[in-house]
Every structure is written in structure tokens, then in C-alpha cells.
Amino acid sequence: MLKRIKSIQNVGKFKSCKPAAVEFGRITFIYGLNTYGKSTLGDIFSSLRTGKTSAIKARKTIPGDDSKQEITLSFLPEGKNEINVVYSSDSWQNKLPAEVNLHVFDDGFYHDNLFSARQFTRATKEAFSSFVLGEKGVSKAQEISEKNKRKGDLTREAGKLKKNVFNEIPDLAEFLNSAPEANLSELESKIALLRTEYVELRKQKSTSAKILSRKEFRSINWHNEAGVELDALNVALGSSLKPHHEAARNAVAEHIINHFPTDRGAEAWLRQGLSYRKGENCQFCGQYLTIEALDLLSLYEQTFDASYKDNASDISQRLSAAQTKLKRALTDSLRLELERNKEAIVSYPELEGGEYFIKLVELLCKVSDDLYETLHRWDTKLQPLLEEISNLIKRKREVPQDPLPPVDGDEIASIEANLKYLCERYNTLALDLNLVIANFKEQINAQTIDGKIANKEIEGKLIERKILRVKRRDQCDEIIAINKELERLRAEIPRMNNELREEQSDFLKSYYLNLNRHFSRFGSEDFELSKGEDISGHTPVFYLRVKFRGFEVSEKNLEQIFSESDRRALALSVFWAGVTCLDEAERKNAVVVLDDPITSFDCNRMSLAHQEIYDLSLTTRQIIVLSHYDQAVTAYLNVFKNQAAVRLLSIVKNKSSSDLEVLDIDSFVSGEHEKKRELIFKFIYGETNSHSAGDLRVFFEQEISFRFAQQIKATNIFEPNLSDRINRLRDNGVISMQVAQEADKWRLVLNPTHHTWQDNNVEDQRSVARQFMDFVFKELVPA
Structure with a gap:
């Protein structure tokens, strides 16, 4: 104590x-x-x-x-x-x-544990809860609070790490569970190579449309059949016709020799002339032809009859056809095709690193060179041959019935055969090259490239993820430790809350019973208090729920329901219940x-x-x-x-x-009257020399009022004047005449206008006071 x-x-x-x-x-x-x-x-x-x-x-x-x-x-x-x-x-x-064990109820208890601005607040509820639970309960609640705070701090710390360190990492749990690899440089080499490949693929994708539109190798063809045409020409040149009148033919031949300066073109001239004949008159002058002339024309007609004409026409047509085809057997189209394919050769620099592609190109170029050389030989041999053929055709048309010697086409036929072989060889190589190009284009197809890019991205992200796991090993270890502690706290806190709730269940029932009992005893009988619980925040909080006359009161309306006396009574009840619920040893x-x-x-x-x-x-x-x-x-x-x-x-x-x-x-x-009485006695007995004369007069009036209170009330004695009051007491038989006279004498002595005795020495004053008190306590009695 x-x-x-x-x-x-x-x-x-x-x-x-x-x-x-x-x-x-x-x-x-x-x-x-x-x-x-x-x-x-x-x-x-x-x-x-x-x-x-x-x-x-x-x-x-x-x-x-x-x-x-x-x-x-x-x-x-x-x-x-x-x-x-x-x-x-x-x-x-x-x-x-x-x-x-010190327990203090004061104004601070009222404001700290119950009311702040006449309302319950979170802070006052927490303080109330701590007070009710006591040190042991508060200790456990505080432990829960600290764990909750720790959980909150850890959660915020984990949040900061996730935001600042792991924000870009998806599936963080899997990332943290993966073991960091030992060789960082190897991972960095892999990611560098992947980046190069990725950039190349992106370039390919950006140029894929252009690449896909690049020309491929077109097959080349030798579109001529010079050997066949030469054979047809030689057949036409070597053809002949035996006329129906051999004598007439001989006669015409003799006539030509005798009358024409040269036999070249003579028959043709004669045939043309016959085409102009009109009857037996000359077609030029109109004169009648002689017998000799008519006989000669008859010979001509016999020589150049219809079969002759048909044969000559057929031969001419065949010669013309063969000559035309041979003239068309030029090399320009083939050269053009070769030149066009040269563009395809240089259009695929991406394939130049491929050994197979390079080999095919080399072979194709070799065949192409051979073709150019062979085409040159063709051009060199074809022109003289065409001139020779032209002369033979002219002669044959003059004497279509006479066979002519054949044209020598073996050399040109050999060149043509070589051209056909080279074209076939060229096309085989071009087809192989086109297969390589097709495979390349398939690889750079936008869809294919997108697939490759996606695979590279996935592979790159996986490696980058592994690199990050190595580089952020410390942060990973930190957040893993945080997560483990959070997992433990998430299990511990609810368990501790349940334990605390169970441990305090009986105590809280007893506390609230005591609280309601004291609140009622302290004058607030219309209220019922019960336990409220708030599990938000770090600390589980118990608080007061209030009912007034059976109706629950909202916290915001407490100010209107509680009077100031009720609030003080509630605070005192809360305190009292807390002390009375202490165990015996603590309370002792x-x-x-x-x-x-x-x-x-x-x-x-x-x-x-x-x-x-x-x-x-x-x-x-x-x-x-x-x-x-x-x-x-x-x-x-x-x-x-x-x-x-x-x-x-x-x-x-x-x-x-x-x-x-x-x-x-x-x-x-003591009251004021009693205190004055004590002061008078102290003065009488010499305990003090301090004395006020007025005290005796005041004491006298109050003593009469107290001593005869019943009689004064019964007889309605309310006179304010002491003299009149004494007379009324006497007249109503409350006091005797003698007592009334003595009382009036002391009234006069103690009257403020007659306090002359107070100027006397102290002992004289003490004697007067003693006599006065003797009268009051010995003589001032009812009649």
C-alpha cells in the first residue's frame, strides 16, 4: 500500500x-x-x-x-x-x-477507455478491450497484434518486392520455386545467340513478302526442230514429175534451148504466159495465131498440164514452210530465258552460305555457259545454210519437176541435238535449285516465321527467366523467407485468436454480468450492456454494445441516449467490474x-x-x-x-x-452550526484566543431554530426578527416566561449594537461566552 x-x-x-x-x-x-x-x-x-x-x-x-x-x-x-x-x-x-497492483480511475480513464467526444472510437475500444482483458489477456492480444502487424509489414514488403523487383515476372510462385542455375555466362551466351537469330527472323519477316515475290528459275526450251525441217526440205527438193507427153516435154526443152538465151526461169516464164491465153487469138495484139503458133502452145499445154501445176504448188508450199521454220530457228528467245534466270541466281543472298545451293549454281552456270557457246555456233552455221537453202528453193521452183541435190544439215542437226541436251540438263539443275528456293521460301513464309519467332520468344523468355533467377537470387531468398513467415502467421493468428476467445469466454461472461450489475447500481437501470467484437485491424477488440429499454442503440446515437451522469456511471462501472473481476490474489x-x-x-x-x-x-x-x-x-x-x-x-x-x-x-x-459551536467551546476552554462576537449571536438564532424546530413548524412561527420569534414561542407555550425573559436578555447582550463587551480583555469575553453557553445548554428548554 x-x-x-x-x-x-x-x-x-x-x-x-x-x-x-x-x-x-x-x-x-x-x-x-x-x-x-x-x-x-x-x-x-x-x-x-x-x-x-x-x-x-x-x-x-x-x-x-x-x-x-x-x-x-x-x-x-x-x-x-x-x-x-x-x-x-x-x-x-x-x-x-x-x-x-495499482489501478487508477480518473478523467483519463473515462476518455481513454470509453468516450472520445462522447462517442466510442476505435482507439477507445482498443483501450477498453485492453483494460477488460487485463495484463495477461492484453499480453496475448498484444502478441496477436504484433503478429498481425508483422503480417501486414511482411505483406507490404512482399508487395514492394513484387512491384519493384518481380513486377514483370509472370507466375512468380513457379519462378521462386525454380532452382537457380550455376553457369550464368553460359545462359548469357545462349540468350545473345537467340537475340541474333531473333533479329534475323524479324528482318526476314519484314522482307518476307519481297522474298516470296523473288523470281525462281524458269525452265528453258529449244522450240525448233531444224533437223525435221531439213529432212522435209530435202524431200521437197528431191521430188520429180514425169509428164504424160514426154515428146512434148522434149520438144519444149529443145525450143527453150533454141530460142531462149538461158534455160534458167524459162519454164516458169512459159507457165506464166499460158495463164494469160484466151482462145486462138494473141492475148497481147488480138491477131489470129498461126498454125505453127497454135501447135507450139499445144506443146506447152501438154507439158504444163494440171498435174504439173498441182505438183509444183505442193513443192512450193513445202519448201516455203520448211524455209520459214528454219528462218525462225533463232536463239533470241533462249538467250532471253537464260538472261532472265541470271536474275534468280543473284536474288537469294540468304542461300549463298548453303553448300548445296552454291554447288547447284556453279553447275547451272557451267551449263549456261555451254548453252551460250552452242548458241553462238548455231548462229554461225545457220546463216550460210539459210542462204544455200534459199538458192535451192528458187531453183526448185523454176523446175519443180526436176529433183535437186539435198542440203547438208548434219552439222546443224548435231548442234541442235546438243542444244536440246543442254536445255534438259539446265532444267534439271533449275528444278533442283527451285526446290531449294521453295524450301527457303517455306521457311520465310510469314506464318512459318511467326511460329519460329514465337518459339524464339518462348525460348528467350525461358532463358531470361533463368538469368533473372540467378541475378535476383538474394531478392528471391528474401521473398521466399517472407512468404514462409506469412504462411506461418496466417496459420498462427487465427489459432491464437480462437485460443484467446476460448480462454476469455468465461471471464468475459463474468465481466459483463458485473458490468451490468454495477451500471444498474450506479443509477443507470434502463440500459443493458453486451459484448461486441471487432476483428478488423491488428488486434481483436472487444467493445460495448448498448441497449436502452430493450432496443439496441447505434453508436452514433449514444450521445443522445447517455446523459453525462450515465457516461460517468458507465466509466465507473467498467472500472469497477475490471477490479472486482481480478482473481483473489491480485485483488488482495x-x-x-x-x-x-x-x-x-x-x-x-x-x-x-x-x-x-x-x-x-x-x-x-x-x-x-x-x-x-x-x-x-x-x-x-x-x-x-x-x-x-x-x-x-x-x-x-x-x-x-x-x-x-x-x-x-x-x-x-460537522455542519456550520456545529463548527461554530466547536469554535466557541475552544475559545471558552482556552484552546484559542481568536473569537468573533457575531458568532455567538448567529449560533443563538440557529440553536433556537434547531432546538424548537418541531414546535416552530407546528405553530407557524416564521418571524424573521429574533425578538418576535422569542415572544411567539412564549405566547404559544413552547418556552416559559422566565426562559423567554432570559433569552431576550441574551438577545440584547449579543445584539451587534451592544457588543461593547468584546472590547474587554479576552478573559472577560471568555466568561461571557461561558455564561451564554450555560444558558443555552442548561436553561433553554421547552416548557
């Missing part, structure tokens, strides 16, 4: 307070007027309980000086010597003795400090509260009540001062500091 306050220096009103001689008792009331320092004492006790010193620091005495704030409290554990608990250098230097060592548990507007619950204080004192180590409400203190002392030892202390104020002193309980509980 708190045995004494040895000193308080520079704290609030207590600039220099050293009341070491003032001892505390098991029940101690400290009475102090407002502004004397009662709340300062409350803050000191509260600071000692919580260890928080901000309130003490804020109460540094004003005006201040250089001296430090210091407090020394002396506690007396049961069976031990006194132990000092000292506040110095802005902190408590040592803790309360282990045997002492409890020192309970109550700062203004009853105020002037709590008079409706004063008596019950005083009973609770007394009952609590029977099971606790010490009760200390701080109060500025003298009527409440008096009321308690009047009822309980004889049932248990009570110490009454008072905060007094001198010039420079407040201090503590012991008060006489009987004197404190």
Missing part, C-alpha cells in the same frame, strides 16, 4: 511539497478544492501505473525555476519495509513493488485510486457508490479517493467512519505551494 508521499517538487501546484509525516491508511480520502492540485495527484498515480510521463512533464510548475521535477512515493508491501518509488530526470527510476494486493468517483451531479447514485467503495475496501489492499466534492466525502464518512478506519487528508495551499495535511474527520463532517 501507499504509506506516504515523501515529496513532490515542481509538479503543478506542488512546487515544494514534503508531507512525509502524513501517512495514508487502508481507506484514504484526499479532499481538495479545485485548482489546489487534486488532478495533479491523479496524473501522478496514473503515470506511475502506465509509465507514461507526458502528463507530469506538461505539469511543470509555473512560474518555473531551474530545479528538476522530482517525486518520491513510499510503498509498504505487506510484511516488508517501506520502498521508495522515485520520479526523476523525466522518468520513473524504479517500478512499483511486485506485490502492489490492489491499490485502487479513485479520482472524483462522485461529483455534484452524481448525487442520485452517491449512497450506492459509497457502499461499493466500502465493499471494495474489504477485498483490496488500499482505497485512495481524491475528491473536491466535500458533501460526498462527508456523506461517506458519516456512514462508514465507524465501520472501518478512514484517513482524511486535505490539500492545502500556502503562498508558494500546495501541501497535504491530516484533517479531523469529526470536524470535517
Whole structure:
């Protein structure tokens, strides 16, 4: 228990307070007027309980000086010597003795644990929960809170890592579970090669349309059949016709020899001339032809009859056809095809690294060169041959019935055969090259390239992922550790919450029963309080749910439902239930400090509260009540001062500091009339020389009112004048004539206008006072 306050220096009103001689008792009331320092004492006790010193620091005495704030409290554990608990250098230097459990109800308890601006808040709910659960429960709840906070911190840390380090990594769980590879340089080499290949593919894709439109090798062909045409020509040249009149033919031949300067073209001229004949007259001059002329024409007609004409026409046509085809047997189209294919050779630089492609190109170029050389030979041989054929055709047309020697076409036929072979060889190589090109184009087909690009991207991402796994090994280890701890906390926290809930279930039932009982006893009978639970946040929180006359009240409406007295009663009930629910050992060592548990507007619950204080004192180590409400203190002392030892202390104020002193309980509980009576007796008995003459007159009037109160009420004696009042008491037979006369004499003596005796010496005054008091207590009696 708190045995004494040895000193308080520079704290609030207590600039220099050293009341070491003032001892505390098991029940101690400290009475102090407002502004004397009662709340300062409350803050000191509260600071000692919580260890928080901000309130003490804020109460540094004003005006201040250089001296430090210091407090020394002396506690007396049961069976031990006194132990000092000292506040110095802005902190408590040592803790309360282990045997002492300090509990403080003050204005801070009201605001911290229940109401903030007349409302329940998250902060007040957490404080309420901590108070209700007590140190053990709070310890476990705090452990849960710390784990929840740790979980929140870890979750945020993991979130930061995911955002800042692993944001671009899909399927993070798989990434973290993969083992980092040992050889980073090998991975980097692979990714470099992949990037090169990828860039090349992207280039191919961008040019794929152009590549696909590149020319391929076209087959070449020798479209002539010179050998066949030469054979046909030689057949036509070698053809002959035997006429039906051989004699006529011979005669015409002789006629030509005799009459034509040359036989060349003679027959043709003759045939042409016959075509102009019209009867037996000359077609030029119209004269009648002679017998000789007609005979000669007859010979001509016999020679050049219809069969001759048909044969000549057929031969001419065949010669013309063969000659035309031979003339067309030029090399320009083949050369053009070869030149066009040269463009295909240089159109595929991408294939130049291919050995097979290069080999095919070399062979094709060799065949192409051979073709050019052979075509040159063809051109060289064909022109003289065509001239020879032209001359033979002219001669044959002159004498179509005569066979001519054949044209020698063996050499040109050989060249043509070689051309055909070379074309066939060329086309075989071109086909092979086209297969290579087709395969290449298939590879650079946009769809195919997209597939390859996609595969490269997948492979690249996989390797990059492996590289990242190696490079971010430390961050991976960090987040893996975080995830493991989070997994553990996610399992531990719900389990601990359940354990806490089960452990506290019976206690909370008992607590709320006590809470409702005390709230009702403290005057708030229309309310019912029950447990609310808030599992949000780091700490599971228990709070109060309120019903008024059976209807649940929303927290936002509490201000309208609770009066100020209800709020104070609720705070006191919460505190009281907490103390009374302590186990027996803890309650036995409890020192309970109550700062203004009853105020002037709590008079409706004063008596019950005083009973609770007394009952609590029977099971606790010490009760200390701080109060500025003298009527409440008096009321308690009047009822309980004889049932248990009570110490009454008072905060007094001198010039420079407040201090503590012991008060006489009987004197404190006395009324003003009783106090004046005591002062008069002290003066009569020489205990004091201080005396006011007016006190005797005031005491006399009040004594008559108290002593004859019943008679005054019954006879309606309400005269304000003391003389009239005495006369009415006499007239109504309340006092005798003699008593009335004596009373009136003392009225005159004590009248303020007749206080001449007060100028006499003190002993004379004391004698007058003694005689007056003898009259009052010996003679002033009912008739």
C-alpha cells in the first residue's frame, strides 16, 4: 500500500511539497478544492501505473525555476519495509513493488477507455478491450497484434518486392520455386545467340513478302526442230514429175534451148504466159495465131498440164514452210530465258552460305555457259545454210519437176541435238535449285516465321527467366523467407485468436454480468450492456454494445441516449467490474485510486457508490479517493467512519505551494452550526484566543431554530426578527416566561449594537461566552 508521499517538487501546484509525516491508511480520502492540485495527484498515480510521463512533464510548475521535477512515493508491501518509488530526470527510476497492483480511475480513464467526444472510437475500444482483458489477456492480444502487424509489414514488403523487383515476372510462385542455375555466362551466351537469330527472323519477316515475290528459275526450251525441217526440205527438193507427153516435154526443152538465151526461169516464164491465153487469138495484139503458133502452145499445154501445176504448188508450199521454220530457228528467245534466270541466281543472298545451293549454281552456270557457246555456233552455221537453202528453193521452183541435190544439215542437226541436251540438263539443275528456293521460301513464309519467332520468344523468355533467377537470387531468398513467415502467421493468428476467445469466454461472461450489475447500481437501470467484437485491424477488440429499454442503440446515437451522469456511471462501472473481476490474489494486493468517483451531479447514485467503495475496501489492499466534492466525502464518512478506519487528508495551499495535511474527520463532517459551536467551546476552554462576537449571536438564532424546530413548524412561527420569534414561542407555550425573559436578555447582550463587551480583555469575553453557553445548554428548554 501507499504509506506516504515523501515529496513532490515542481509538479503543478506542488512546487515544494514534503508531507512525509502524513501517512495514508487502508481507506484514504484526499479532499481538495479545485485548482489546489487534486488532478495533479491523479496524473501522478496514473503515470506511475502506465509509465507514461507526458502528463507530469506538461505539469511543470509555473512560474518555473531551474530545479528538476522530482517525486518520491513510499510503498509498504505487506510484511516488508517501506520502498521508495522515485520520479526523476523525466522518468520513473524504479517500478512499483511486485506485490502492489495499482489501478487508477480518473478523467483519463473515462476518455481513454470509453468516450472520445462522447462517442466510442476505435482507439477507445482498443483501450477498453485492453483494460477488460487485463495484463495477461492484453499480453496475448498484444502478441496477436504484433503478429498481425508483422503480417501486414511482411505483406507490404512482399508487395514492394513484387512491384519493384518481380513486377514483370509472370507466375512468380513457379519462378521462386525454380532452382537457380550455376553457369550464368553460359545462359548469357545462349540468350545473345537467340537475340541474333531473333533479329534475323524479324528482318526476314519484314522482307518476307519481297522474298516470296523473288523470281525462281524458269525452265528453258529449244522450240525448233531444224533437223525435221531439213529432212522435209530435202524431200521437197528431191521430188520429180514425169509428164504424160514426154515428146512434148522434149520438144519444149529443145525450143527453150533454141530460142531462149538461158534455160534458167524459162519454164516458169512459159507457165506464166499460158495463164494469160484466151482462145486462138494473141492475148497481147488480138491477131489470129498461126498454125505453127497454135501447135507450139499445144506443146506447152501438154507439158504444163494440171498435174504439173498441182505438183509444183505442193513443192512450193513445202519448201516455203520448211524455209520459214528454219528462218525462225533463232536463239533470241533462249538467250532471253537464260538472261532472265541470271536474275534468280543473284536474288537469294540468304542461300549463298548453303553448300548445296552454291554447288547447284556453279553447275547451272557451267551449263549456261555451254548453252551460250552452242548458241553462238548455231548462229554461225545457220546463216550460210539459210542462204544455200534459199538458192535451192528458187531453183526448185523454176523446175519443180526436176529433183535437186539435198542440203547438208548434219552439222546443224548435231548442234541442235546438243542444244536440246543442254536445255534438259539446265532444267534439271533449275528444278533442283527451285526446290531449294521453295524450301527457303517455306521457311520465310510469314506464318512459318511467326511460329519460329514465337518459339524464339518462348525460348528467350525461358532463358531470361533463368538469368533473372540467378541475378535476383538474394531478392528471391528474401521473398521466399517472407512468404514462409506469412504462411506461418496466417496459420498462427487465427489459432491464437480462437485460443484467446476460448480462454476469455468465461471471464468475459463474468465481466459483463458485473458490468451490468454495477451500471444498474450506479443509477443507470434502463440500459443493458453486451459484448461486441471487432476483428478488423491488428488486434481483436472487444467493445460495448448498448441497449436502452430493450432496443439496441447505434453508436452514433449514444450521445443522445447517455446523459453525462450515465457516461460517468458507465466509466465507473467498467472500472469497477475490471477490479472486482481480478482473481483473489491480485485483488488482495490492489491499490485502487479513485479520482472524483462522485461529483455534484452524481448525487442520485452517491449512497450506492459509497457502499461499493466500502465493499471494495474489504477485498483490496488500499482505497485512495481524491475528491473536491466535500458533501460526498462527508456523506461517506458519516456512514462508514465507524465501520472501518478512514484517513482524511486535505490539500492545502500556502503562498508558494500546495501541501497535504491530516484533517479531523469529526470536524470535517460537522455542519456550520456545529463548527461554530466547536469554535466557541475552544475559545471558552482556552484552546484559542481568536473569537468573533457575531458568532455567538448567529449560533443563538440557529440553536433556537434547531432546538424548537418541531414546535416552530407546528405553530407557524416564521418571524424573521429574533425578538418576535422569542415572544411567539412564549405566547404559544413552547418556552416559559422566565426562559423567554432570559433569552431576550441574551438577545440584547449579543445584539451587534451592544457588543461593547468584546472590547474587554479576552478573559472577560471568555466568561461571557461561558455564561451564554450555560444558558443555552442548561436553561433553554421547552416548557
